[in-house]
Amino acid sequence: MAMATRQSERKPATTGSMKSPMTMTEKILAKGAEKAEVKAGDNVWVNVDVFMTNDISGPGSIGIFRKEFGENAKVWDREKVVVIPDHYIFTSDERANRNVDILREFSLDQNIKYFYDITDLSNFKANPDYKGVCHIALAQEGHCRPGEILLGTDSHTCTAGAFGQFATGIGNTEAGFVLGTGALLLKVPQTLRFVMDGEMPDYLLAKDLILQIIGEISVAGATYKSMEFVGTTIESLNMEERMTLCNMVIEAGGKNGVVAADSTTFKYLEDKTSVPYEPVYSDALASFHSEFRFDISKLEPLVAKPHSPDNRALARECKHIKIDRVYIGSCTGGKTQDFLAAAKLFLASGKKVKVPTFLVPATQKVWVDIYTLIVPGSGGKTCSQIFEEAGCDTPASPSCAACMGGPKDTYARMNEAQVCVSTTNRNFPGRMGHKEGQIYLASPYTAAASALTGYITDPREFLH
Amino acid sequence: MAASLTRISYSSAFTFSASKTSVLSPSLFASSIKVPTFSPLTVKPLCSTFAPHAAHGISFTRHATSTPASVLDTSTKTFHGLCYVVGDNIDTDQIIPAEYLTLVPSNPAEYEKLGSYALIGLPSSYTTRFIEPNETKRKYSIVIGGANFGCGSSREHAPVALGAAGAKAVVAESYARIFFRNSVATGEVYPLESEARICEECKTGDVMTIELGESRLINHSTGKEYKLKSIGDAGPVIEAGGIFAYARKTGMIPSQSN
Numbered sequence: 001m002a003m004a005t006r007q008s009e010r011k012p013a014t015t016g017s018m019k020s021p022m023t024m025t026e027k028i029l030a031k032g033a034e035k036a037e038v039k040a041g042d043n044v045w046v047n048v049d050v051f052m053t054n055d056i057s058g059p060g061s062i063g064i065f066r067k068e069f070g071e072n073a074k075v076w077d078r079e080k081v082v083v084i085p086d087h088y089i090f091t092s093d094e095r096a097n098r099n100v101d102i103l104r105e106f107s108l109d110q111n112i113k114y115f116y117d118i119t120d121l122s123n124f125k126a127n128p129d130y131k132g133v134c135h136i137a138l139a140q141e142g143h144c145r146p147g148e149i150l151l152g153t154d155s156h157t158c159t160a161g162a163f164g165q166f167a168t169g170i171g172n173t174e175a176g177f178v179l180g181t182g183a184l185l186l187k188v189p190q191t192l193r194f195v196m197d198g199e200m201p202d203y204l205l206a207k208d209l210i211l212q213i214i215g216e217i218s219v220a221g222a223t224y225k226s227m228e229f230v231g232t233t234i235e236s237l238n239m240e241e242r243m244t245l246c247n248m249v250i251e252a253g254g255k256n257g258v259v260a261a262d263s264t265t266f267k268y269l270e271d272k273t274s275v276p277y278e279p280v281y282s283d284a285l286a287s288f289h290s291e292f293r294f295d296i297s298k299l300e301p302l303v304a305k306p307h308s309p310d311n312r313a314l315a316r317e318c319k320h321i322k323i324d325r326v327y328i329g330s331c332t333g334g335k336t337q338d339f340l341a342a343a344k345l346f347l348a349s350g351k352k353v354k355v356p357t358f359l360v361p362a363t364q365k366v367w368v369d370i371y372t373l374i375v376p377g378s379g380g381k382t383c384s385q386i387f388e389e390a391g392c393d394t395p396a397s398p399s400c401a402a403c404m405g406g407p408k409d410t411y412a413r414m415n416e417a418q419v420c421v422s423t424t425n426r427n428f429p430g431r432m433g434h435k436e437g438q439i440y441l442a443s444p445y446t447a448a449a450s451a452l453t454g455y456i457t458d459p460r461e462f463l464h
Numbered sequence: 465m466a467a468s469l470t471r472i473s474y475s476s477a478f479t480f481s482a483s484k485t486s487v488l489s490p491s492l493f494a495s496s497i498k499v500p501t502f503s504p505l506t507v508k509p510l511c512s513t514f515a516p517h518a519a520h521g522i523s524f525t526r527h528a529t530s531t532p533a534s535v536l537d538t539s540t541k542t543f544h545g546l547c548y549v550v551g552d553n554i555d556t557d558q559i560i561p562a563e564y565l566t567l568v569p570s571n572p573a574e575y576e577k578l579g580s581y582a583l584i585g586l587p588s589s590y591t592t593r594f595i596e597p598n599e600t601k602r603k604y605s606i607v608i609g610g611a612n613f614g615c616g617s618s619r620e621h622a623p624v625a626l627g628a629a630g631a632k633a634v635v636a637e638s639y640a641r642i643f644f645r646n647s648v649a650t651g652e653v654y655p656l657e658s659e660a661r662i663c664e665e666c667k668t669g670d671v672m673t674i675e676l677g678e679s680r681l682i683n684h685s686t687g688k689e690y691k692l693k694s695i696g697d698a699g700p701v702i703e704a705g706g707i708f709a710y711a712r713k714t715g716m717i718p719s720q721s722n
Contacts, residue, residue, distance in 0.1 A: 056565045056566075056619070057565075057618075057619065057620070059568040059570070060568050060569045060570050060620060060621075062570075063568060063569075063570025063571065064570050064708075067570065068708045087565075088565075088566060093566060095566035095567065096566045098566075099566060099568070102568075153618065154617075154618060155616070155617045155618035155619075155642060157618075169617075169618035169642055170618060170642070170645070171618055171619070171620030171642065171645065171646035171649060171650070172569060172570070172620040172646075172650075173620060173646065173649040173650045173706060173707060173708070174645065174646075174649050174707065176708070177649075177707060177708065177711075180717075181717070219553060219612060219615055220553075220611060220612040220615065220638065220640070223612070223638070223640060223641055224641050250642075253612065253615060253640055253641065255641060308553065340469075369471075372471045372472050372473070373469050373470075373471050374469060374470045374471065374472065376469065382472060404557070404562040404617075405561065405562045405563055406562060406563065407563060407566070408563070426555075426557070426616060428555045428557045428558065428616060429557070429558060429585065429587050430557055430558070430561055430585050431557050431562075433563075435585070435587060435588070
């Protein structure tokens, strides 16, 4: 079949009819600012699509909102504010409990549509509205949508970038401002591009990828920058793995992280939201600050040693390090996929853990998944059964729990100077409670493997 | 993906499990919801000329309608006092450990309490503490830091704790961005940047003066002077008392007396 000759066709860019090429982050911020285009370095006022707050930072934000806009002021849009108690929930600390009460009073007063309340602290299942960890709840409840701008009063709000949206953390004062106006002044960041191609080895998880990157560029390597993750490896990741990747963008100082929305994203969102959305994609000719390429086949399971997320080391080179406990939980490593991975490794070993192994599902839904999903190859066992057979602690009430220490009676808080392998996101001094605690950040595979030996262990010891 | 896995029914999940969890059909609400009584959070006003008002709709102008320069001149501002020196990557867990985050910064009594815990998370290698355990007087008004000061969490409690503790300015080699933004938004401390690694040349207890308008730091104890990067547009915002006060002064949002 003859094709029409194309010699008269010119590339659109040369006709001058196209805007300058933009990155995904630039496009999202341009859309939010109602401008045709923006470039890195521009300060723009953007409309906020979703604003999230939790029990740690909500009360302060509410206080500022009321003080600045008046006691009778109403939030800019009662359907765009999502209030999620999650940090210090299952505790007898009176101030922590009071902070959840403050969220409730505000949500009732403002008729907030999405308030994931908890009133019965003795039994999380008695609270049908309660979800758990805010970033996972946002995703599971359909609040993360491609092309949108999501701001939250928590640094790990960048997790939502996995959905191809601009998501970043802000402080109480800016939150108060957003509550009143639904807008914020943001500086458009340059983008760092991370290209990962190739089939993901079966002993690696997204946590290993992001630890690799942070170890490469350091905890300040992405300061004021957007981190864009591309390549066939990234495309092969499911949504929760993409969330793990974007979750730790902040640990490199990044402003936001993004993964382009694709069929995986659309499928995930199918049963979760009916709000229309419009994904955007980086132009082929968009300019990036710098590009990093990784040969996935050469990567190995990693840990971040105390006391910095960029203190990268190979797990196999740390096998002499004796540990006291393992913690599997948080927005970073407490999702359904994270527990499935840990269960898979325990199943492959068939042995029992040698140290206390704490399991904290991020949300109620994750908790249900642990108890109902059949682990492939197990002959019909659920994650919970496998965990029980391996001697892990009973999965706890969903919340942030000990990821950041918390009040002294927080489940799995490190109250003595111990060595812990954790699937969480930070290992700064005192992060999980005790100032002299030694925290090794790792993937769920590495955490499970380490629990089985009592030493930091490369998961390939158990996965074949 | 979870969607492609088989799932056993929720109720059967508990018939054979020996776990401590119990089968429960959740009641819709707890039998009585305790309605909290607490007094509205009263806050130390940033600017005493503003009277509280009751507004339903909030008008918001994207562009400043008045020039702030004459009102918010930082050219003559100086800070003078003792400095406290820390190193690189001082993260928010060290500035204000998570266990203190139940304190709400917009509550005046809790604001003061936050100040008493500023930098309490620094490791024991810092033998001179920012606030000694039995001290009520706050000694240091200038914090000298290294690279990536304030990294970690977005908690606004970090610059608030420093400000409540009496720090007027931090002078660091570089900042993590959320800490920087929060310092400016709250107006609690000036996040100044040095051009050299001052943290290696200054000692805790050195007497210092910062001439803000000249972007200059003088260490009287060593006799050395240092150039700082200009605070730029962030200066007037902090000087006004944070973004709200600034937004009102420049006409971006209506003043509270309207």
